[in-house]
Amino acid sequence: MGSLNKDTVIAVVLIAITSVFFWETFNIPELGYASMGSEVWPRVIMTPLLILCVVYLVQSFRKKAAADGKSVSLGTVISDYRNPIMCFVIFFVFLLTVEYLGMLIAGVLLTFILLTAIGNRTPKALALHVAISVASVGLVWSLFTFVLRVYLPEGELFSVY
Amino acid sequence: MIIENIGLAAAQVFEFHNLGLMLIGVFFGIIAGAIPGFTVTMAVVLSLPFTFGMEPVSGLSTMLGIYVGGLSGGLISGMLMGIPGTPASVATTFDGFPAVRNGKAGYALGLGVWSSFFGGLFGALVLATLAPSIALIGLEFEPWAVFSLIIFALTITASLAGDNMVKGLIAGNFGLLFAALGAEEINAIDRLHFGIEELSAGFAYLPVLIGLFAFSQLLGDIEDPKVAKASLMEKTDIKVKIEHWNAVRTIARSWVNVLRSSFIGVFIGVLPAAGSSISNILAYDQAKKASDHPETFGTGEPQGIIAPEAANNATAGGALTTMMALGIPGSPLCAIMLGALLIHNVVPSPVFISEQPVLAYAIFTAFFVAHFMMIGMQTFALNAFLYITRVPMYTMAAVILVYCAIGTFALNNSPFDMWTLFWFGLLGYLMKKFGFPLAPVILGVVLGDLAELNLNRAWTISEDVSLFVTQPWSLFFLLLAAFSTLFPWYQKFRGKRTWTLAFMPLMLMCLSVPLFMMNTPIRMGIGIVMIGLGAWLLWRSHRTGWAVDAADTVEHKPTIEAA
Numbered sequence: 001m002g003s004l005n006k007d008t009v010i011a012v013v014l015i016a017i018t019s020v021f022f023w024e025t026f027n028i029p030e031l032g033y034a035s036m037g038s039e040v041w042p043r044v045i046m047t048p049l050l051i052l053c054v055v056y057l058v059q060s061f062r063k064k065a066a067a068d069g070k071s072v073s074l075g076t077v078i079s080d081y082r083n084p085i086m087c088f089v090i091f092f093v094f095l096l097t098v099e100y101l102g103m104l105i106a107g108v109l110l111t112f113i114l115l116t117a118i119g120n121r122t123p124k125a126l127a128l129h130v131a132i133s134v135a136s137v138g139l140v141w142s143l144f145t146f147v148l149r150v151y152l153p154e155g156e157l158f159s160v161y
Numbered sequence: 162m163i164i165e166n167i168g169l170a171a172a173q174v175f176e177f178h179n180l181g182l183m184l185i186g187v188f189f190g191i192i193a194g195a196i197p198g199f200t201v202t203m204a205v206v207l208s209l210p211f212t213f214g215m216e217p218v219s220g221l222s223t224m225l226g227i228y229v230g231g232l233s234g235g236l237i238s239g240m241l242m243g244i245p246g247t248p249a250s251v252a253t254t255f256d257g258f259p260a261v262r263n264g265k266a267g268y269a270l271g272l273g274v275w276s277s278f279f280g281g282l283f284g285a286l287v288l289a290t291l292a293p294s295i296a297l298i299g300l301e302f303e304p305w306a307v308f309s310l311i312i313f314a315l316t317i318t319a320s321l322a323g324d325n326m327v328k329g330l331i332a333g334n335f336g337l338l339f340a341a342l343g344a345e346e347i348n349a350i351d352r353l354h355f356g357i358e359e360l361s362a363g364f365a366y367l368p369v370l371i372g373l374f375a376f377s378q379l380l381g382d383i384e385d386p387k388v389a390k391a392s393l394m395e396k397t398d399i400k401v402k403i404e405h406w407n408a409v410r411t412i413a414r415s416w417v418n419v420l421r422s423s424f425i426g427v428f429i430g431v432l433p434a435a436g437s438s439i440s441n442i443l444a445y446d447q448a449k450k451a452s453d454h455p456e457t458f459g460t461g462e463p464q465g466i467i468a469p470e471a472a473n474n475a476t477a478g479g480a481l482t483t484m485m486a487l488g489i490p491g492s493p494l495c496a497i498m499l500g501a502l503l504i505h506n507v508v509p510s511p512v513f514i515s516e517q518p519v520l521a522y523a524i525f526t527a528f529f530v531a532h533f534m535m536i537g538m539q540t541f542a543l544n545a546f547l548y549i550t551r552v553p554m555y556t557m558a559a560v561i562l563v564y565c566a567i568g569t570f571a572l573n574n575s576p577f578d579m580w581t582l583f584w585f586g587l588l589g590y591l592m593k594k595f596g597f598p599l600a601p602v603i604l605g606v607v608l609g610d611l612a613e614l615n616l617n618r619a620w621t622i623s624e625d626v627s628l629f630v631t632q633p634w635s636l637f638f639l640l641l642a643a644f645s646t647l648f649p650w651y652q653k654f655r656g657k658r659t660w661t662l663a664f665m666p667l668m669l670m671c672l673s674v675p676l677f678m679m680n681t682p683i684r685m686g687i688g689i690v691m692i693g694l695g696a697w698l699l700w701r702s703h704r705t706g707w708a709v710d711a712a713d714t715v716e717h718k719p720t721i722e723a724a
Contacts, residue, residue: 010595014331021338021353028352035621038350041613042341049334056327083389083555084380088587091562095579103570107563114559118389136560140567148214150571 007060014053022046086117102155107137163293163518170522173218174530182219183226183527187534188542190230194247195238195546196557199378201231201247202494206374207561209367209501210568217505217520222527224498229281229531232474233539236273237546240466241266241401248438249473252445256458256465263461266401271408272466274539276419279412280471281532283423284430284478288485289525292514295486299511304618306634307488307511311612313642314489317432318601326649328597336605337612339364346610347617359577366500368569368581369606373599374497375565376586379558381593389555403540411463418448418464419471426472430479430492444472474532481528485521487511488611493600496607503607510611637675644668656709662702666695 021042028039078085094110101109111133119125144150173179186208193204204227212220235250240257253273260269302310315337319329342353343363354360383389412419422444429440448468449458458465480492488510490496507517514521569582589599619628630636647664655661669691676688 038345118555
């Protein structure tokens with residue numbers, strides 16, 4: 001791994017993904033009556049895609065020689081991308097809990113936690129975060145629920161409909 | 162018939178609630194444009210959850226309001242802070258920011274706003290006159306040609322990735338692949354779902370678009386903790402009053418610059434995938450070259466403000482022309498608007514204008530009207546926009562992220578769509594980090610079904626593959642696709658390698674072949690002109706002993722850096 005550059009790893013991952021999808025096209029039922037079967041188009045896409053991924057892989061080998069050989073530790077990545085990683089994790093938890101908590105509560109919590117995780121944590125800032133979370137999510141939720149008549153996940157704690 | 166269609170369209174656009182929606186759209190567009198880091202594309206994407214439930218005219222008018230507002234909103238931060246709000250206003254900062262520092266904020270903003278207005282009107286005029294004419298040509302396209310046209314759109318979008326051409330093509334293919342997942346409508350088969358029930362229906366367009374553009378953009382905006390906590394625009398306590406009269410007088414005196422820049426804007430917009438981020442710089446460059454005092458550029462020169470602002474709004478008209486006439490988006494933003502059309506069950510294709518004339522003319526009208534709204538909004542609410550831009554980025558990002566989730570769910574009442582948003586947000590973020598352009602993916606997702614449908618039609622009519630090169634329009638687009646694939650290398654080596662001298666002549670001569678095959682006097686005449694031009698270019702190169710001249714190349718980068 002240490003001797004591979006970033007592009008090589010990505011190229012290999014892309015080749016693997018494309019190969020898995022290509023393999024899956026053999027599970028598409030072939031229809032006798034169809035002039036062009038449902039498996040044809042995905043294969044039309046994936047054949048050049050595979051070739052391009054291989055070209056990308058070859059290019060990455062060429063680049064390797066010019067690479068400066070700097071290694072990046074996991075700790076550096078986490079530190080450099082702390083905010084996006086936190087966002088993804090918090091959003092992931094939101095998606096897992098939204099059906100139980102409901103969109104309103106989960107949305108307010110998501111906004112508050114995101115604001116607090118990324119922003120300042122002074123008492124004044126926390127109070128502001130609560131106000132922003134409740135006001136913004138409350139407004140959008142009300143708009144969708146009462147004006148646009150969209151039934152957002154109600155959750156098991158709070159009944160609206 | 163045309164008058165009747167325009168009348169029907171205008172009646173819908175000028176409905177009170179529609180004008181209100183457009184006004185809201187322009188308002189949010191200007192805010193999005195004014196905020197560095199937010200893009201007009203993202204603003205339009207975020208409007209989709211609201212507009213998808215509206216009537217097509219209302220939904221698209223609102224989106225056009227955002228589009229026009231966003232293009233002109235970029236000049237606010239560009240001029241006042243020196244930070245372009247959008248890539249479309251990069252060149253505006255070159256002279257706009259120095260002009261503000263020289264104490265001419267009101268005058269400079271006036272020039273920017275009114276140049277945007279006139280450039281936009283020029284674009285609207287071209288859109289309304291040219292699109293129906295090009296659409297008539299589009300009626301000649303048979304399935305082979307439509308398929309080849311989509312291939313061309315994908316290759317030219319990928320070619321804009323420059324050195325990352327391969328990455329651009331990979332991205333475009335993955336876009337097509339994402340569109341191919343799940344339900345296949347022609348044979349009613351679920352495919353490539355790996356036994357996952359939710360995947361059998363495929364991905365809905367909007368969560369994919371919102372994830373790729375908005376979600377990933379927000380994550381990029383908050384990446385740096387210091388930037389995330391800072392206000393979007395510092396020092397926005399300046400009170401500005403636009404000097405309309407002075408600005409309009411200067412613009413009237415600079416009509417040549419306005420026309421030239423607008424023309425450049427429209428031309429760039431018509432090219433698939435080339436957008437206002439290119440046109441504003443190109444127009445600035447040309448204005449500088451045409452000026453009697455090029456040394457004043459970069460010091461607050463009015464012509465340097467007029468050119469990019471006229472060009473970037475005119476580009477929108479050009480991009481919409483290609484989208485409406487051929488069903489091919491001229492920019493990522495138009496790709497999103499195509500996606501919006503699909504949601505309203507309007508299939509983008511070369512027959513769009515002839516099949517949906519009222520909707521088409523409503524788009525023309527709304528685009529035109531939006532420019533008047535933009536002027537009014539910039540005049541009366543400029544200081545309010547400046548106030549909004551004091552909000553820290555992380556606050557805006559957190560609120561919009563939740564809104565993305567709610568809006569995405571609301572599209573189909575499906576939790577799976579929120580997961581789609583999440584995964585495509587992650588994918589978009591990683592793609593940007595690893596240097597893969599997003600525009601080809603979007604184009605692939607939006608045009609994938611259309612490509613498959615036309616390939617299927619072509620195959621059903623005849624299994625003869627040679628028809629792709631014997632049908633004139635199909636050959637024309639395939640040749641364009643081939644040359645656009647080679648274009649990044651041409652750009653890279655132009656002025657350095659001998660073969661680049663033959664690139665343009667060869668392209669002109671090759672493209673003349675399908676024109677001769679069309680067998681009409683005008684097209685054959687164009688073909689002869691193209692061959693003549695190609696031959697003349699070759700003869701010129703031969704006369705100079707095939708000597709490459711690096712000084713002959715137009716490099717924009719140094720211009721930007723110098724400015």
